Amino acid sequence: MPWAMAGGVAAGAAEPLPALTSPLADAVGRTLAVPLTALTDLPSFDTSAMDGWAVAGPGPWRLPEDADQGIVAGQAGDDALRDGHAVPIATGARIPAGATAVLRSEHGRTSGNELHTTRRTAQGQDIRPRGQECRRDDELLPAGTLITPAVLGLAAAAGHDELPVTARPRVLIVVLGDELVHEGLPQDGRIRDALGPMLAPWLRALGAEAIETVRLGDDADALHDALAATDADLVITTGGTASGPRDHLHPTLRRLDAELLVDGVAVRPGHPMLLARLTPERHLVGLPGNPLAAVAGLLTLAEPLLRGLSGRAAPSLRRAALSGPVPSHPTDTRLVPVVLRGGDGARPLRFHGPAMLRGLAAADAIAVIPPGGSTARGRVALLDLPWTATGGGVG
Numbered sequence: 001m002p003w004a005m006a007g008g009v010a011a012g013a014a015e016p017l018p019a020l021t022s023p024l025a026d027a028v029g030r031t032l033a034v035p036l037t038a039l040t041d042l043p044s045f046d047t048s049a050m051d052g053w054a055v056a057g058p059g060p061w062r063l064p065e066d067a068d069q070g071i072v073a074g075q076a077g078d079d080a081l082r083d084g085h086a087v088p089i090a091t092g093a094r095i096p097a098g099a100t101a102v103l104r105s106e107h108g109r110t111s112g113n114e115l116h117t118t119r120r121t122a123q124g125q126d127i128r129p130r131g132q133e134c135r136r137d138d139e140l141l142p143a144g145t146l147i148t149p150a151v152l153g154l155a156a157a158a159g160h161d162e163l164p165v166t167a168r169p170r171v172l173i174v175v176l177g178d179e180l181v182h183e184g185l186p187q188d189g190r191i192r193d194a195l196g197p198m199l200a201p202w203l204r205a206l207g208a209e210a211i212e213t214v215r216l217g218d219d220a221d222a223l224h225d226a227l228a229a230t231d232a233d234l235v236i237t238t239g240g241t242a243s244g245p246r247d248h249l250h251p252t253l254r255r256l257d258a259e260l261l262v263d264g265v266a267v268r269p270g271h272p273m274l275l276a277r278l279t280p281e282r283h284l285v286g287l288p289g290n291p292l293a294a295v296a297g298l299l300t301l302a303e304p305l306l307r308g309l310s311g312r313a314a315p316s317l318r319r320a321a322l323s324g325p326v327p328s329h330p331t332d333t334r335l336v337p338v339v340l341r342g343g344d345g346a347r348p349l350r351f352h353g354p355a356m357l358r359g360l361a362a363a364d365a366i367a368v369i370p371p372g373g374s375t376a377r378g379r380v381a382l383l384d385l386p387w388t389a390t391g392g393g394v395g
């Protein structure tokens with residue numbers, strides 16, 4: 001299957017999970033299940049944009065007898081201001097009825113209880129009118145929006161204490177391979193598991209709940225039993241996707257009567273990646289064992305599937321020109337870690353072999369090199385990484 005098609009199949013494979021109500025504090029990284037609407041006008045009253053004086057009509061103005069009398073933010077301030085009068089006011093304070101403008105403190109001069117200015121104060125100057133940002137019931141953001149810290153701030157400003165969100169997809173991670181050790185140095189032909197430590201936090205950054213990481217070795221029955229027993233929305237396996245003597249994933253999926261939606265993708269690294277439907281509600285993404293190939297599978301299949309489960313819209317991909325040569329493949333897409341800093345486009349990183357993480361760990365994004373090499377103008381699409389994401393996850 002072409003790489004460009006695989007993401008679409010994964011995104012459409014699962015229905016969005018049910019909605020639930022989340023307190024604001026727990027909602028970051030989740031997805032809005034319904035549009036975010038304003039519960040109030042914003043601002044909800046006419047507000048001073050500056051520290052200074054609220055003035056009524058043209059100057060000079062008369063100030064209150066009591067020099068300390070003024071309106072600070074958070075006060076009701078409901079005495080009306082008469083024409084020719086002024087009152088000290090703080091940024092964010094409610095504008096008194098009758099005021100026509102705010103005069104900034106640096107633009108006015110007091111003598112006794114008279115206020116003068118040499119400036120022309122336009123009607124409404126430095127007043128933020130009620131409803132300037134939105135009216136009550138306005139739609140602020142559509143359903144399917146990722147809840148970022150900024151969305152939380154907007155929701156709070158607009159009066160929300162909780163939000164309707166899509167449930168977090170629950171993911172079981174299954175690390176396969178008898179050759180793996182989980183601490184200390186690689187030795188006697190065994191290597192460190194590089195994927196176990198990486199996947200749970202990566203999945204959390206994509207808005208999922210990583211319920212458990214189990215390490216099963218290359219035991220076909222243990223794999224079968226784990227897949228048959230789980231109630232996770234998504235199982236992610238690592239390794240065992242190829243057809244070696246200890247690659248048990250395909251036979252196990254056949255044994256479970258799973259439907260293979262994607263069985264191999266024309267992408268380097270990562271071509272043995274797969275997507276299967278275990279039951280109508282449960283899916284499995286098989287990531288190849290080579291660590292960068294596994295990341296390719298995570299971005300190609302798992303990320304769109306999680307987006308579909310969360311009801312989240314696909315981000316539009318950024319593009320950049322490549323600032324150095326990259327090897328291309330005649331028929332397959334290539335995914336290459338790149339650095340974006342320095343203003344010279346996307347600089348391909350070395351150490352991008354399928355078994356290497358050194359390039360990825362220094363990368364800002366993954367460049368998508370189409371089959372046969374980059375396009376005529378040399379600009380390629382970029383996949384976000386969670387630590388630099390513009391359209392990806394937070395959490």
Ligand SMILES: Nc1nc2c(c(=O)[nH]1)N[C@H]1C(S)=C(S)[C@@H](COP(=O)(O)OP(=O)(O)OC[C@H]3O[C@@H](n4cnc5c(N)ncnc54)[C@H](O)[C@@H]3O)O[C@H]1N2
Nearest residue numbers: 177192193194195196239240241242247272288289290293
């Ligand atoms: N005859 C063929 N052999 C292979 C092909 C092929 O097309 N024909 N494809 C190669 C490619 S490409 C990849 S990628 C791998 C995929 O292999 P598996 O998914 O079956 O993974 P394993 O064989 O279990 O492991 C491959 C490699 O990755 C290392 N590994 C596995 N898990 C981890 C981990 N958690 N952390 C670090 N490293 C891991 C494992 O030790 C192997 O070195 O197949 C090729 N073979």
Ligand code: MOO
Nearest residue numbers: 269270271293354
């Ligand atoms: O495509 Mo493999 O996934 O080269 O490592």
